[in-house]
Amino acid sequence: MSERPCIEVRAVSKTFRDDGRAVQALADVSFTARSGEFVTIIGPSGSGKSTLFNLISGLTEPDTGEIMIDGRPVRRDTGLVGLMPQRDLLLPWRTVLNNVILGPELDGVSKRAARRRAREMMPLFGLAGFENAYPDTLSGGMRQRAALLRTFLTDRDILLLDEPFGPLDALTRRELQRWLLDIWHRFRKTILFITHDVEEAVYLADRVLVFSARPGRIVKELTVDLPRPRSSISLLSEDLRRLEAELLEALEGNGPASTPERVESDPDGS
Amino acid sequence: MSTLLTRPVARRWQTLFQDVTRALVLVVVGGLALTMFVTGTAQLVREATETKNLSLEDIFPSPRAIAGAWQAHQDLLLQQHIPQTLWETLAGLSIALVLGLVIAALMDFSTVLRWILYPILVVSQTIPIFAIAILLILIFGFGTGPKIMVVVLFCFFPIALNTFAGLQGADPELISLLRAMGASSFQTWTKARLPAAMPSFFSGLRIAATYSVVGAIFGEYITAQYGLGVYLKRSYSSFRLDQAYLAILLTALLSMLLVLLVNLVERLTLRWYYTARRASWRGPGIY
Ligand SMILES: Nc1ncnc2c1ncn2[C@@H]1O[C@H](COP(=O)(O)OP(=O)(O)OP(=O)(O)O)[C@@H](O)[C@H]1O
C-alpha cells in the first residue's frame, strides 16, 4: 500500500439553502485516503455522507475547502471516480445487461466487449439468467447488485460506494463483502464505503471515519489493525468485538439529540 | 407540529392569509365552472327543442342508406378520396412528428430558446386555422400543400408539448449519476432524457394521430379536388346526409386505425414501460 494520498479532503463545508432555510450538511471535514486504502464511513442519517460523495465525484462544489484527487483539485470534473449512489438508479428502459455496461459505453468501449465481460460477472452477482430482465421486474436486492456491478464495470481506480449492501440478505452480503475485498486487493482500488452497519464497517476497512450528526464532521478515526485477508479471522474474534465496541461508543457519543440544531425547522420532519 | 408553534407570529399570519386566499380562489373558480355548466346545458336543451324542422330519419339515416351510399361511391372513395386524405394525413403527421421532436429538443436544450419558442407555440394554437388556411393557399397554391400544412399545424403542438414535458421530467438523480460517470451533455441527453421522454412522446403522438385526419378533412373542406373533406362538403350541399354520414364514418375509421398503429409501435418500442406497468405475473404492489 503506497503512502501517496489519493483522495484529499481539506476543510470542506457545505450548506444547502432554499428559500431562507439553511441546512448545513458538512462542517469542516478533512481526511485523506491513500492509494489502495479501504476507508469506511459511518454516521447517523443526515450527517452529510452522501453529500460528501457528491462533492468528491464533482457533481457539486464545496462552499469552502478543497478536494484533491491524485493531487489535482476536483472542482466540477466528473468521471474521475466510480460512484454507486444510495438509490440503485438503474435505467428502467434498459435490461440488466445493458444497464451494467453503461460505464464502458460512456467511455466509448465497444458494447460487444463490454457485454462479454459483464456476462462473465453475472453469476458472481447472482444475476445469471436475468441478463435480459428489466429492472422493474427485479427484487430490491437484485437491483442493488446490478448497480454494484455497474459501478465495478466503470473501471475506475477510486470507488465511492454509498450503502451498497444495505438491502441485502446476510448471506449474499457476506459473499459480496468477500468479493469486494478480493477485487479491492487484486485491482488495487481505493474504496470509500458508506455503511450503517458497525460490524461491516470494521470488517472491511483499513480505517473507519465516524461522522457526527448534522452538520457532519469527523469525530473519530479508527484504524483497523486486523490481519488480512479478513476472511481468515473469526467473526467472534476479540479484536473485532473490541473495535466494534469502540465504534459504537463514538457513534453514541454523537447521537442526534446531543448536537445542537442549526436550522429553524427540521426538514426531516422528525 | 411543534415547528408551527415556534414560528414567528408574522410567518403564522402569512400562512393563514395564504390558506384563506387559496380557499377563496378555489370556491370562486369552482362556483363559476358549475354555473357555466348549468346555464350552458340549459341553453343546449332549449335550442335543440326549438329547432325541429328536420325529421329524425333525415338526421339519422338508416345503416342501409349509408351502406347504399358506400356501394354507389365505393370506387370513387377507394381510388381517389381516401388515398388523397390518407396521403395528406400521413405526410402532415410525419412532418409534425419531426417538427415537434425538434422543437421539444431545442426547448429542452436552451432556456433562451424556451423563452422564445413557448409563446410562439401557444400563439400558433390560438390563431384560427381557417384564417391561416387562406394564407396557406396563397403560399402553396391550390394543391395538396395547404392541406398538409393544416395537418402539421393541428399535430405538431401536442407532440412538441408532451415530448418537452417528458424531457423535463427525466429523473434528475439519474442524470446526475450519468454526469458523475463522466457522460457528456449529449450523452446524458441520448441515454437518459430522450428514453425517459418516450412515454410522453407517444401520448402526444396519439393525440396528434386523432387530430390528423380531422385536420386533413378540414383543409380539404375549404378547397380541394379530391379527399374525404370534399366528399363531405358535396354531400352537405346536395343534402345527402347518408353520404355525409359515410364520410364521417370513414374519417372515424381512419383516425382509429392511425391510433391503433401508434399503439402498436408504442408497444413494440416501449416494452420496458409495459413490463413495468403490467408485470402480470407479479400483480400490483410496490417491490
Ligand atoms: N440538494 C439538497 N438540498 C437541500 N438539502 C440537502 C440537499 N442534499 C442534502 N441535503 C441535506 O443535507 C443533509 C445531509 O444529507 P445526506 O444525504 O448527505 O445525508 P446522509 O449522511 O447520506 O444520510 P443517510 O445516511 O440517511 O443517507 C440532510 O439533512 C439533507 O436534508
Ligand SMILES: [Mg+2]
Ligand atoms: Mg446517504
